[in-house]
Amino acid sequence: MSTAGGAPRALAVRSTPIPGLLVIDLPVHGDARGWFKENWQREKMLAAGLPDLGPVQNNISFNQAVGVTRGIHAEPWNKYISVATGRVFGAWVDLREGESFGTAFWHEITPEVAIYVPRGVGNAFQTLEAPAAYTYLVDDHWSAAAQAQYTFLNLADETAAVPWPIPLAQAELSAKDLAHPRLADVVPVPPRxxxxxxxxxxxxxxxxxxxxxxxxxxxxxxxxxxxxxxxxxxxxxxxxxxxxxxxxxxxxxxxxxxxxxxxxxxxxxxxxxxxxxxxxxxxxxxxxxxxxxxxxxxxxxxxxxxxxxxxxxxxxxxxxxxxxxxxxxxxxxxxxxxxxxxxxxxxxxxxxxxxxxxxxxxxxxxxxxxxxxxxxxxxxxxxxxxxxxxxxxxxxxxxxxxxxxxxxxxxxxxxxxxxxxxxxxxxxxxxxxxxxxxxxxxxxxxxxxxxxxxxxxxxxxxxxxxxxxxxxxxxxxxxxx
CATH class of the missing domain: 3.40.50.720 (NAD(P)-binding Rossmann-like Domain)
Structure with a gap:
């Protein structure tokens, strides 16, 4: 991120091994007082190659401690992930039907980085610096019926082999996340x-x-x-x-x-x-x-x-x-x-x-x-x-x-x-x-x-x-x- 006298990185959208999963480089303007960024700027981001998300809901997951680990959840909507404070390690596994099923990708998320996650791609993160405010925009409203359509993968799946910076045995996980199936038992997410x-x-x-x-x-x-x-x-x-x-x-x-x-x-x-x-x-x-x-x-x-x-x-x-x-x-x-x-x-x-x-x-x-x-x-x-x-x-x-x-x-x-x-x-x-x-x-x-x-x-x-x-x-x- 830029400091007084420095120039922020340019807005850019980068592809990943998972089709449709995109990494967005965000310009962050900073000085001695703090920093500012345009976290979601539709016109500029569409011009850079980001799909038109059309967000209808903005969610924030506030994580108090280092090592909080959540996932891996594939949801029935597209989402745009970033952090407002702190730093997290993000991991994604393609759980959609098709040749890319099981493909994994990981990337650190700081205020200068955002991730576009398409429907059906499993999403997880682990806090590296706390407190961490993990934010995400989604293009459909949450409901109990929508949650019933989630597809899950175990954080420790050996096929995805996510290299968690903090070993899962030392991390803070929910009982539900510990019980998720391995990849061999996951029913792939069908196309709409x-x-x-x-x-x-x-x-x-x-x-x-x-x-x-x-x-x-x-x-x-x-x-x-x-x-x-x-x-x-x-x-x-x-x-x-x-x-x-x-x-x-x-x-x-x-x-x-x-x-x-x-x-x-x-x-x-x-x-x-x-x-x-x-x-x-x-x-x-x-x-x-x-x-x-x-x-x-x-x-x-x-x-x-x-x-x-x-x-x-x-x-x-x-x-x-x-x-x-x-x-x-x-x-x-x-x-x-x-x-x-x-x-x-x-x-x-x-x-x-x-x-x-x-x-x-x-x-x-x-x-x-x-x-x-x-x-x-x-x-x-x-x-x-x-x-x-x-x-x-x-x-x-x-x-x-x-x-x-x-x-x-x-x-x-x-x-x-x-x-x-x-x-x-x-x-x-x-x-x-x-x-x-x-x-x-x-x-x-x-x-x-x-x-x-x-x-x-x-x-x-x-x-x-x-x-x-x-x-x-x-x-x-x-x-x-």
Whole structure:
């Protein structure tokens, strides 16, 4: 620490052999009167590489004597450790599932040192200079239920082999700490679970299938969690989840233009999303939110993620509003997609059925975009969750040359062995005029003429979407089409 005329060390964040466990060098300013430090300074520490802890509780363990030893406790939250007075020897053992299970690290903690301890890493300390005020910030509130989730390791575990400066036989320990198990008997701390909301939709079903082999994923439908219903959300326990994937949405685009549909769209796509945002914020979960090309007006030939939103209709407005709410969360992912095709009713299945029935459809020619197959969208979500530094907005659709709806219909007819010339291309206005309706009349939603999404940001993460025609033919060849 600095004295009068000396310079304090610079703020720095250093890694350790335990993934996520960080050592923080703190500048301490001192003179003959004493010293001062910024023990927690969010802006500077985030810039230096510390995770955004978001502390909700500040605890102090005051230790009167040298040799007081506490631990080894793995807790269900992240914590930031330092000392206000005295000096301690800190020890940590990774008790999380994975390759680093059992890895140990130790470091002396003085006023110039702080430690960031991630959830599931066992924590212990021994006082070297007393009195010692051992302080820690945590990002969740203590409760008896939370304490029941602690995982313990014996301080004398031979595998961890912590070199306690004061032998444990001479230290002051609690009876409980003496009774903790050895590493071989410790049940590793599992990762936090993943929740898929909207599990009965096309994407929800694709995610359920993709993650069917994972024991840490829960897929819920509207019967288990209705985001539009405040009572349903309040009754749902979000505490176990570290990732929430929101595949739920009100997608009745035309119905959203009417009074009842408008209310339903806002209830799910905005108010419901807001409830998920607050649940994610409270429980420190990462939120993955699926959005739409309808947030754009379609004026640009190709839409980039940084294009200002300009939705034409109510559905697009609600999706844009939901995106804005999700963007308030750190580490969020917003996947804007277009023309989704999966299990259940969709345009491709409709065209395939018409082809087989001998019906020659008229299909709009002046709306252009790319299909997005639900399986590929699920794969992109999985990829982005595992991609280092991936956050913010990403466009996700199939690749290849854009096509109009009529062009896709012709491809469906051809793939099913029918003459694509049976599809008659028409303008959007003419298509609805036959029905006595028009875009924006309260029964038909205005649609972007171009739904083509730029995929460069997604591809830069290492994910290359399939060509839409390749994916379309594979889809049409699958059972049940």
């Amino acid at each position: 679970r993943t929740l898929v909301v909207g599990g009965t939709g096309q994407l929800g079903r694709a995610l359920a299938e993709r993650w069917s082999g994972r024991a840490d994923v829960d897929v819920v439908g509207r019967a288990q969690l209705d985001v539009a219903d405040p009572t349903s959300v309040a009754a749902f326990d979000f505490a176990p989840y570290g990732v929430i994937v929101n595949a739920a949405a009100h997608t009745a685009v035309d119905a959203s233009e009417g009074p009842q549909g408008r209310a339903a769209a806002w209830a799910t796509n905005v108010a419901g999303v807001g409830r998920l945002v607050e649940a994610a914020r409270k429980h420190r979960a990462r939120l993955v939110h699926v959005s739409s090309d309808y947030v754009y007006d379609g004026a640009a030939a190709v839409h980039r993620e940084d294009e200002p939103v300009a939705p034409l209709g109510v559905y697009g407005q609600t999706k844009a509003a939901g995106d804005a709410l999700v963007a308030t969360l750190p580490g969020h992912l917003i996947l804007r997609t277009s023309w989704v095709v999966g299990q259940g009713a969709n345009f491709v299945r409709t065209m395939a059925a018409l082809a087989g029935k001998g019906v020659d459809p008229s299909v709009v020619e002046d709306q252009v975009g790319r299909l997005t197959f639900a399986d590929d969208l699920a794969a992109a979500i999985e990829h982005l969750l595992g991609a280092e530094g991936a956050e913010g907005i990403y466009h996700v659709s199939s690749g290849g040359e854009p096509l109009s709806w009529a062009g896709i219909a012709r491809e469906v007819f051809a793939a099913m062995g029918h003459d694509p010339a049976r599809v008659t291309p028409v303008a959007t206005a003419d298509y609805y005029a036959v029905q006595g309706r028009a875009e924006g009349d309260g029964t038909i939603a205005p649609r972007p003429r171009s739904s083509v999404l730029d995929l460069g940001r997604l591809e830069a993460t290492g994910f290359t979407p399939r060509d839409q025609l390749e994916a379309l033919r594979a889809y049409l060849a699958s059972p049940g089409i």
